[in-house]
Amino acid sequence: MLWNQKKNIQNYRNVIFTKASSSICDVVVKLLIPVGQVAFSASLLESGSGTLGPINAHTTLVFKHVVSNIGKAYSPHTGIFTAPVRGAYHFEFYIVAHGGSHASAAVLVKNGEHIFIAAERQTNGYGTAANGATLLLEAGDVVFLRLWQNNVIYDNENHHSSFSGHLLFPM
Structure with a gap:
Protein backbone atom coordinates (compact mmCIF):
# COMPACT_ATOMS: atom_id res chain seq x y z
CA MET A 1 0.00 0.00 0.00
CA PRO A 34 7.00 17.00 4.61
CA VAL A 35 9.32 19.46 6.35
CA GLY A 36 12.10 17.65 8.16
CA GLN A 37 11.85 17.27 11.87
CA VAL A 38 14.17 19.49 13.90
CA ALA A 39 15.15 18.98 17.55
CA PHE A 40 18.32 19.00 19.63
CA SER A 41 19.51 18.62 23.20
CA ALA A 42 23.03 19.11 24.44
CA SER A 43 24.90 19.70 27.69
CA LEU A 44 27.93 21.87 28.22
CA LEU A 45 30.72 19.36 28.85
CA GLU A 46 31.37 16.24 26.84
CA SER A 47 32.91 14.56 29.89
CA GLY A 48 34.36 15.31 33.29
CA SER A 49 33.52 18.34 35.36
CA GLY A 50 34.47 21.97 35.33
CA THR A 51 33.61 25.63 35.44
CA LEU A 52 33.80 27.97 32.46
CA GLY A 53 34.52 31.59 33.33
CA PRO A 54 34.69 34.18 34.58
CA ILE A 55 35.55 35.81 31.26
CA ASN A 56 35.58 39.60 30.91
CA ALA A 57 33.45 39.51 27.73
CA HIS A 58 30.17 37.93 26.64
CA THR A 59 31.08 34.47 25.33
CA THR A 60 29.11 32.05 23.14
CA LEU A 61 28.54 28.79 24.99
CA VAL A 62 29.33 25.63 23.04
CA PHE A 63 27.33 22.67 24.33
CA LYS A 64 29.47 19.70 23.34
CA HIS A 65 27.66 16.65 24.76
CA VAL A 66 24.97 16.20 22.12
CA VAL A 67 22.20 13.81 23.13
CA SER A 68 20.13 14.38 20.00
CA ASN A 69 20.49 16.55 16.91
CA ILE A 70 17.62 15.61 14.63
CA GLY A 71 17.91 17.61 11.43
CA LYS A 72 21.53 18.63 12.23
CA ALA A 73 20.56 22.28 12.84
CA TYR A 74 22.67 22.58 16.01
CA SER A 75 26.47 22.77 15.70
CA PRO A 76 28.42 21.28 18.63
CA HIS A 77 31.50 23.05 17.21
CA THR A 78 30.11 26.59 17.38
CA GLY A 79 27.17 26.28 19.82
CA ILE A 80 24.88 27.84 17.22
CA PHE A 81 21.46 26.59 16.13
CA THR A 82 20.54 27.63 12.58
CA ALA A 83 16.86 27.46 11.61
CA PRO A 84 16.47 25.32 8.49
CA VAL A 85 12.93 26.55 7.74
CA ARG A 86 10.66 29.43 8.73
CA GLY A 87 8.61 28.43 11.73
CA ALA A 88 7.87 28.58 15.44
CA TYR A 89 10.67 27.09 17.53
CA HIS A 90 10.86 26.48 21.27
CA PHE A 91 14.14 26.71 23.21
CA GLU A 92 14.95 26.06 26.84
CA PHE A 93 18.14 26.20 28.83
CA TYR A 94 19.32 25.23 32.29
CA ILE A 95 22.45 26.49 34.00
CA VAL A 96 24.15 25.54 37.23
CA ALA A 97 26.10 27.80 39.55
CA HIS A 98 28.62 26.19 41.84
CA GLY A 99 29.17 28.27 44.97
CA GLY A 100 31.77 30.98 44.75
CA SER A 101 32.34 34.66 44.25
CA HIS A 102 30.81 34.83 40.75
CA ALA A 103 27.21 34.50 39.64
CA SER A 104 26.09 32.31 36.77
CA ALA A 105 24.14 33.93 33.92
CA ALA A 106 23.36 32.86 30.37
CA VAL A 107 21.43 34.78 27.73
CA LEU A 108 19.34 33.33 24.91
CA VAL A 109 20.38 35.21 21.76
CA LYS A 110 18.57 35.41 18.40
CA ASN A 111 20.56 36.98 15.55
CA GLY A 112 22.60 39.02 18.04
CA GLU A 113 19.54 40.21 20.03
CA HIS A 114 19.29 39.30 23.71
CA ILE A 115 15.94 37.55 24.27
CA PHE A 116 15.88 36.12 27.81
CA ILE A 117 18.38 35.58 30.60
CA ALA A 118 18.68 32.96 33.34
CA ALA A 119 20.86 33.89 36.30
CA GLU A 120 21.77 32.52 39.71
CA ARG A 121 24.09 33.61 42.52
CA GLN A 122 25.03 30.94 45.01
CA THR A 123 27.77 31.57 47.56
CA ASN A 124 27.99 27.91 48.58
CA GLY A 125 26.59 24.68 47.21
CA TYR A 126 24.75 24.50 43.92
CA GLY A 127 22.15 26.83 42.47
CA THR A 128 20.21 26.51 39.23
CA ALA A 129 18.47 28.84 36.83
CA ALA A 130 16.35 28.12 33.78
CA ASN A 131 14.44 29.92 31.08
CA GLY A 132 12.88 29.32 27.71
CA ALA A 133 11.15 31.02 24.82
CA THR A 134 9.14 30.32 21.71
CA LEU A 135 10.50 32.29 18.76
CA LEU A 136 9.39 32.89 15.20
CA LEU A 137 12.49 32.22 13.09
CA GLU A 138 13.17 32.71 9.42
CA ALA A 139 15.27 30.13 7.58
CA GLY A 140 18.89 30.98 8.36
CA ASP A 141 18.22 32.77 11.67
CA VAL A 142 20.63 31.78 14.44
CA VAL A 143 20.00 31.13 18.13
CA PHE A 144 22.61 30.44 20.79
CA LEU A 145 23.42 30.93 24.45
CA ARG A 146 25.90 33.50 25.62
CA LEU A 147 27.67 33.39 28.97
CA TRP A 148 27.25 36.84 30.48
CA GLN A 149 30.56 38.63 31.06
CA ASN A 150 32.28 37.98 34.40
CA ASN A 151 29.94 35.07 35.13
CA VAL A 152 30.53 31.33 35.33
CA ILE A 153 28.74 28.14 34.35
CA TYR A 154 29.35 24.70 35.81
CA ASP A 155 28.77 21.22 34.45
CA ASN A 156 29.84 17.67 35.24
CA GLU A 157 29.12 14.08 34.24
CA ASN A 158 25.48 14.56 35.34
CA HIS A 159 25.01 17.14 32.54
CA HIS A 160 23.33 19.86 34.62
CA SER A 161 23.84 22.76 32.20
CA SER A 162 21.93 22.12 29.00
CA PHE A 163 20.43 23.74 25.91
CA SER A 164 17.55 22.28 23.88
CA GLY A 165 15.29 23.38 21.08
CA HIS A 166 12.83 22.07 18.54
CA LEU A 167 10.60 23.12 15.69
CA LEU A 168 7.01 23.39 16.90
CA PHE A 169 5.57 23.86 13.40
CA PRO A 170 6.67 25.37 10.07
CA MET A 171 5.00 28.55 8.84
Missing part, protein backbone atom coordinates in the same frame (compact mmCIF):
# COMPACT_ATOMS: atom_id res chain seq x y z
CA LEU A 2 2.73 2.48 0.97
CA TRP A 3 4.68 1.73 -2.22
CA ASN A 4 1.57 2.52 -4.31
CA GLN A 5 1.12 5.81 -2.44
CA LYS A 6 4.74 6.80 -3.13
CA LYS A 7 4.35 5.86 -6.78
CA ASN A 8 1.14 7.92 -7.03
CA ILE A 9 2.85 10.94 -5.46
CA GLN A 10 5.76 10.61 -7.90
CA ASN A 11 3.33 10.34 -10.82
CA TYR A 12 1.41 13.35 -9.51
CA ARG A 13 4.66 15.36 -9.29
CA ASN A 14 5.56 14.38 -12.85
CA VAL A 15 2.18 15.60 -14.08
CA ILE A 16 2.56 18.85 -12.15
CA PHE A 17 6.03 19.51 -13.53
CA THR A 18 4.92 18.96 -17.09
CA LYS A 19 1.61 20.85 -16.94
CA ALA A 20 2.14 23.72 -14.49
CA SER A 21 4.30 26.76 -14.11
CA SER A 22 7.44 26.61 -11.96
CA SER A 23 5.98 28.64 -9.08
CA ILE A 24 2.91 26.39 -8.80
CA CYS A 25 5.19 23.34 -8.91
CA ASP A 26 7.19 24.66 -5.98
CA VAL A 27 4.05 25.18 -3.89
CA VAL A 28 2.58 21.75 -4.63
CA VAL A 29 5.87 19.93 -4.12
CA LYS A 30 6.33 21.69 -0.77
CA LEU A 31 2.90 20.42 0.24
CA LEU A 32 3.72 16.87 -0.83
CA ILE A 33 7.16 16.67 0.81
Whole structure:
Protein backbone atom coordinates (compact mmCIF):
# COMPACT_ATOMS: atom_id res chain seq x y z
CA MET A 1 0.00 0.00 0.00
CA LEU A 2 2.73 2.48 0.97
CA TRP A 3 4.68 1.73 -2.22
CA ASN A 4 1.57 2.52 -4.31
CA GLN A 5 1.12 5.81 -2.44
CA LYS A 6 4.74 6.80 -3.13
CA LYS A 7 4.35 5.86 -6.78
CA ASN A 8 1.14 7.92 -7.03
CA ILE A 9 2.85 10.94 -5.46
CA GLN A 10 5.76 10.61 -7.90
CA ASN A 11 3.33 10.34 -10.82
CA TYR A 12 1.41 13.35 -9.51
CA ARG A 13 4.66 15.36 -9.29
CA ASN A 14 5.56 14.38 -12.85
CA VAL A 15 2.18 15.60 -14.08
CA ILE A 16 2.56 18.85 -12.15
CA PHE A 17 6.03 19.51 -13.53
CA THR A 18 4.92 18.96 -17.09
CA LYS A 19 1.61 20.85 -16.94
CA ALA A 20 2.14 23.72 -14.49
CA SER A 21 4.30 26.76 -14.11
CA SER A 22 7.44 26.61 -11.96
CA SER A 23 5.98 28.64 -9.08
CA ILE A 24 2.91 26.39 -8.80
CA CYS A 25 5.19 23.34 -8.91
CA ASP A 26 7.19 24.66 -5.98
CA VAL A 27 4.05 25.18 -3.89
CA VAL A 28 2.58 21.75 -4.63
CA VAL A 29 5.87 19.93 -4.12
CA LYS A 30 6.33 21.69 -0.77
CA LEU A 31 2.90 20.42 0.24
CA LEU A 32 3.72 16.87 -0.83
CA ILE A 33 7.16 16.67 0.81
CA PRO A 34 7.00 17.00 4.61
CA VAL A 35 9.32 19.46 6.35
CA GLY A 36 12.10 17.65 8.16
CA GLN A 37 11.85 17.27 11.87
CA VAL A 38 14.17 19.49 13.90
CA ALA A 39 15.15 18.98 17.55
CA PHE A 40 18.32 19.00 19.63
CA SER A 41 19.51 18.62 23.20
CA ALA A 42 23.03 19.11 24.44
CA SER A 43 24.90 19.70 27.69
CA LEU A 44 27.93 21.87 28.22
CA LEU A 45 30.72 19.36 28.85
CA GLU A 46 31.37 16.24 26.84
CA SER A 47 32.91 14.56 29.89
CA GLY A 48 34.36 15.31 33.29
CA SER A 49 33.52 18.34 35.36
CA GLY A 50 34.47 21.97 35.33
CA THR A 51 33.61 25.63 35.44
CA LEU A 52 33.80 27.97 32.46
CA GLY A 53 34.52 31.59 33.33
CA PRO A 54 34.69 34.18 34.58
CA ILE A 55 35.55 35.81 31.26
CA ASN A 56 35.58 39.60 30.91
CA ALA A 57 33.45 39.51 27.73
CA HIS A 58 30.17 37.93 26.64
CA THR A 59 31.08 34.47 25.33
CA THR A 60 29.11 32.05 23.14
CA LEU A 61 28.54 28.79 24.99
CA VAL A 62 29.33 25.63 23.04
CA PHE A 63 27.33 22.67 24.33
CA LYS A 64 29.47 19.70 23.34
CA HIS A 65 27.66 16.65 24.76
CA VAL A 66 24.97 16.20 22.12
CA VAL A 67 22.20 13.81 23.13
CA SER A 68 20.13 14.38 20.00
CA ASN A 69 20.49 16.55 16.91
CA ILE A 70 17.62 15.61 14.63
CA GLY A 71 17.91 17.61 11.43
CA LYS A 72 21.53 18.63 12.23
CA ALA A 73 20.56 22.28 12.84
CA TYR A 74 22.67 22.58 16.01
CA SER A 75 26.47 22.77 15.70
CA PRO A 76 28.42 21.28 18.63
CA HIS A 77 31.50 23.05 17.21
CA THR A 78 30.11 26.59 17.38
CA GLY A 79 27.17 26.28 19.82
CA ILE A 80 24.88 27.84 17.22
CA PHE A 81 21.46 26.59 16.13
CA THR A 82 20.54 27.63 12.58
CA ALA A 83 16.86 27.46 11.61
CA PRO A 84 16.47 25.32 8.49
CA VAL A 85 12.93 26.55 7.74
CA ARG A 86 10.66 29.43 8.73
CA GLY A 87 8.61 28.43 11.73
CA ALA A 88 7.87 28.58 15.44
CA TYR A 89 10.67 27.09 17.53
CA HIS A 90 10.86 26.48 21.27
CA PHE A 91 14.14 26.71 23.21
CA GLU A 92 14.95 26.06 26.84
CA PHE A 93 18.14 26.20 28.83
CA TYR A 94 19.32 25.23 32.29
CA ILE A 95 22.45 26.49 34.00
CA VAL A 96 24.15 25.54 37.23
CA ALA A 97 26.10 27.80 39.55
CA HIS A 98 28.62 26.19 41.84
CA GLY A 99 29.17 28.27 44.97
CA GLY A 100 31.77 30.98 44.75
CA SER A 101 32.34 34.66 44.25
CA HIS A 102 30.81 34.83 40.75
CA ALA A 103 27.21 34.50 39.64
CA SER A 104 26.09 32.31 36.77
CA ALA A 105 24.14 33.93 33.92
CA ALA A 106 23.36 32.86 30.37
CA VAL A 107 21.43 34.78 27.73
CA LEU A 108 19.34 33.33 24.91
CA VAL A 109 20.38 35.21 21.76
CA LYS A 110 18.57 35.41 18.40
CA ASN A 111 20.56 36.98 15.55
CA GLY A 112 22.60 39.02 18.04
CA GLU A 113 19.54 40.21 20.03
CA HIS A 114 19.29 39.30 23.71
CA ILE A 115 15.94 37.55 24.27
CA PHE A 116 15.88 36.12 27.81
CA ILE A 117 18.38 35.58 30.60
CA ALA A 118 18.68 32.96 33.34
CA ALA A 119 20.86 33.89 36.30
CA GLU A 120 21.77 32.52 39.71
CA ARG A 121 24.09 33.61 42.52
CA GLN A 122 25.03 30.94 45.01
CA THR A 123 27.77 31.57 47.56
CA ASN A 124 27.99 27.91 48.58
CA GLY A 125 26.59 24.68 47.21
CA TYR A 126 24.75 24.50 43.92
CA GLY A 127 22.15 26.83 42.47
CA THR A 128 20.21 26.51 39.23
CA ALA A 129 18.47 28.84 36.83
CA ALA A 130 16.35 28.12 33.78
CA ASN A 131 14.44 29.92 31.08
CA GLY A 132 12.88 29.32 27.71
CA ALA A 133 11.15 31.02 24.82
CA THR A 134 9.14 30.32 21.71
CA LEU A 135 10.50 32.29 18.76
CA LEU A 136 9.39 32.89 15.20
CA LEU A 137 12.49 32.22 13.09
CA GLU A 138 13.17 32.71 9.42
CA ALA A 139 15.27 30.13 7.58
CA GLY A 140 18.89 30.98 8.36
CA ASP A 141 18.22 32.77 11.67
CA VAL A 142 20.63 31.78 14.44
CA VAL A 143 20.00 31.13 18.13
CA PHE A 144 22.61 30.44 20.79
CA LEU A 145 23.42 30.93 24.45
CA ARG A 146 25.90 33.50 25.62
CA LEU A 147 27.67 33.39 28.97
CA TRP A 148 27.25 36.84 30.48
CA GLN A 149 30.56 38.63 31.06
CA ASN A 150 32.28 37.98 34.40
CA ASN A 151 29.94 35.07 35.13
CA VAL A 152 30.53 31.33 35.33
CA ILE A 153 28.74 28.14 34.35
CA TYR A 154 29.35 24.70 35.81
CA ASP A 155 28.77 21.22 34.45
CA ASN A 156 29.84 17.67 35.24
CA GLU A 157 29.12 14.08 34.24
CA ASN A 158 25.48 14.56 35.34
CA HIS A 159 25.01 17.14 32.54
CA HIS A 160 23.33 19.86 34.62
CA SER A 161 23.84 22.76 32.20
CA SER A 162 21.93 22.12 29.00
CA PHE A 163 20.43 23.74 25.91
CA SER A 164 17.55 22.28 23.88
CA GLY A 165 15.29 23.38 21.08
CA HIS A 166 12.83 22.07 18.54
CA LEU A 167 10.60 23.12 15.69
CA LEU A 168 7.01 23.39 16.90
CA PHE A 169 5.57 23.86 13.40
CA PRO A 170 6.67 25.37 10.07
CA MET A 171 5.00 28.55 8.84
